[in-house]
Amino acid sequence: MAEKSRPSSGSTTDGGTLADVAAGAQPPRRSEGPRVRPSNGLDRYFGISARRSTTTRELRGGLTTFFTMAYIVVLNPIILSGPDVTGASLPFPAVAAVTALVAGVMTILMGVVGRYPFAVATGLGINAIVAVYAATQLSWPEIMGLVVLEGLLITVLVLTGFRRAVFEAIPPQLKTAIAVGIGFFLTIIGLADAGVIRPGTPLISFGVNGQLAGWPLLVFVVGLLLTSVLVVRRVKGALLIGIVVSTVLAIVVEAVAGLGGRFDAEGTEVNPRGWALQVPTLPDQVVSAPDLSIIGNFSLFGGFERIGVIAALLIVFSIMIADFFDTVGTVTAVGAEGGLLDEKRNLPRSQPVLLVDSVAAAAGGAASVSSNTTYTESASGVADGARTGLASVVTGVLFLLAMFFTPLVQVVPSEAAAPALVIVGALMISQIRNLEWDDMSLVIPAFLTIALMPFTYSITNGIGAGVISYVLLRTATGRGRQIHPLMWLIAVLFLVYFALEPLQQLF
Numbered sequence: 001m002a003e004k005s006r007p008s009s010g011s012t013t014d015g016g017t018l019a020d021v022a023a024g025a026q027p028p029r030r031s032e033g034p035r036v037r038p039s040n041g042l043d044r045y046f047g048i049s050a051r052r053s054t055t056t057r058e059l060r061g062g063l064t065t066f067f068t069m070a071y072i073v074v075l076n077p078i079i080l081s082g083p084d085v086t087g088a089s090l091p092f093p094a095v096a097a098v099t100a101l102v103a104g105v106m107t108i109l110m111g112v113v114g115r116y117p118f119a120v121a122t123g124l125g126i127n128a129i130v131a132v133y134a135a136t137q138l139s140w141p142e143i144m145g146l147v148v149l150e151g152l153l154i155t156v157l158v159l160t161g162f163r164r165a166v167f168e169a170i171p172p173q174l175k176t177a178i179a180v181g182i183g184f185f186l187t188i189i190g191l192a193d194a195g196v197i198r199p200g201t202p203l204i205s206f207g208v209n210g211q212l213a214g215w216p217l218l219v220f221v222v223g224l225l226l227t228s229v230l231v232v233r234r235v236k237g238a239l240l241i242g243i244v245v246s247t248v249l250a251i252v253v254e255a256v257a258g259l260g261g262r263f264d265a266e267g268t269e270v271n272p273r274g275w276a277l278q279v280p281t282l283p284d285q286v287v288s289a290p291d292l293s294i295i296g297n298f299s300l301f302g303g304f305e306r307i308g309v310i311a312a313l314l315i316v317f318s319i320m321i322a323d324f325f326d327t328v329g330t331v332t333a334v335g336a337e338g339g340l341l342d343e344k345r346n347l348p349r350s351q352p353v354l355l356v357d358s359v360a361a362a363a364g365g366a367a368s369v370s371s372n373t374t375y376t377e378s379a380s381g382v383a384d385g386a387r388t389g390l391a392s393v394v395t396g397v398l399f400l401l402a403m404f405f406t407p408l409v410q411v412v413p414s415e416a417a418a419p420a421l422v423i424v425g426a427l428m429i430s431q432i433r434n435l436e437w438d439d440m441s442l443v444i445p446a447f448l449t450i451a452l453m454p455f456t457y458s459i460t461n462g463i464g465a466g467v468i469s470y471v472l473l474r475t476a477t478g479r480g481r482q483i484h485p486l487m488w489l490i491a492v493l494f495l496v497y498f499a500l501e502p503l504q505q506l507f
Contacts, residue, residue: 118375444473
């Protein structure tokens with residue numbers, strides 16, 4: 001028997017969404033009658049009234065998304081600042097400025113063209129993969145050239161309709177599991193950013209030596225409790241208020257205690273009770289001129305000459321799979337949280353969104369800051385009320401301003417933004433109620449999808465495990481004919497992806 005389609009998992013019983021509750025709005029009923037007519041051209045273009053939002057909510061949601069993901073302006077240069085195989089390094093200030101520039105331009109493009117509240121920036125995980133290849137096999141211009149090729153290939157897949165077809169071929173059970181898995185993924189990111197969980201023995205440890213020790217952890221706990229109270233009391237702008245109050249508290253704590261950072265310039269932990277990333281101190285200067293010197297510093301086919309055609313193509317393939325399915329997972333999860341999916345759990349008018357995301361991948365490589373992709377942190381803005389591309393325009397403009405105000409952006413510590421990620425994780429995890437639990441051929445793939453995302457720190461790994469096990473188990477139970485043909489292809493591609501290490505050694 002074919003799987004039943006389900007309503008959007010972000011919906012409440014009266015037609016609103018959990019995100020509406022988080023934003024402090026009373027969920028509207030679908031039986032209320034015709035929607036309000038657009039009040040102006042801006043409303044008409046972005047469909048603000050059509051999605052039962054307001055300009056104020058869009059502005060607030062855009063602000064929340066920016067403050068939740070602004071850490072990438074500092075974190076990306078840390079990841080990409082090491083020497084490549086030639087000994088050359090990317091300049092830290094330039095990577096920070098260009099990271100903000102590309103994120104700003106592509107997020108505005110996502111808002112204007114895609115018209116959904118999705119923000120774009122350098123993909124975490126993908127930039128780590130890029131850094132590893134630079135340190136072991138390729139120069140920075142060569143690996144960035146392969147990133148450009150990967151982005152161009154995905155753009156071709158979008159233009160041919162293949163990427164959208166793959167998006168729609170994934171069954172509702174896995175789409176719901178993806179949303180839940182990303183909820184756990186955001187939660188573990190938030191807990192790790194705050195220092196609540198850290199690498200330890202045997203796997204991870206709790207706080208400092210098993211205790212919540214240190215002032216930064218207190219800032220996180222206060223921020224989490226405050227944000228939780230604001231959310232359950234349906235205060236408008238709960239997440240944004242939580243970030244701002246936590247930041248002010250962090251500035252006061254640092255001014256009094258002078259804690260400093262947790263890590264040194266090489267990334268070694270030297271102060272377990274320090275701040276994880278940004279040290280919340282008021283900057284000596286607010287404005288600084290951006291260094292854009294690394295834009296265009298890529299070699300499109302240099303990697304092929306250094307390591308060979310097959311080895312270079314395998315690298316392109318690995319980055320493409322990670323980029324491709326990270327976006328599928330993010331769009332599904334954030335769309336579900338905002339009640340933006342249709343009855344088959346697909347995003348209406350997704351083609352422009354996928355196209356902008358693909359172009360962003362190539363743009364990130366061309367600018368030497370690694371592939372840009374749609375961010376899961378967009379869910380924080382959606383949870384604070386965002387429903388349209390106007391919120392993305394707001395987030396993008398703030399990223400462009402961050403190029404000139406990098407010292408000011410660095411004031412917000414990760415401990416202040418982390419509570420928002422944990423709360424959004426809670427909102428997204430609640431969608432687990434829409435999973436089917438009476439068929440183990442559906443339960444096991446959903447479980448693997450959910451479990452592997454946080455435990456392996458990878459959206460792609462979770463989706464891959466879910467797809468492969470889904471195809472295998474549905475076939476084993478005699479329901480292979482119900483599997484979409486593209487799911488077979490996706491399963492084969494993921495098998496190659498997971499076997500990439502021996503294949504690279506072979507070639």
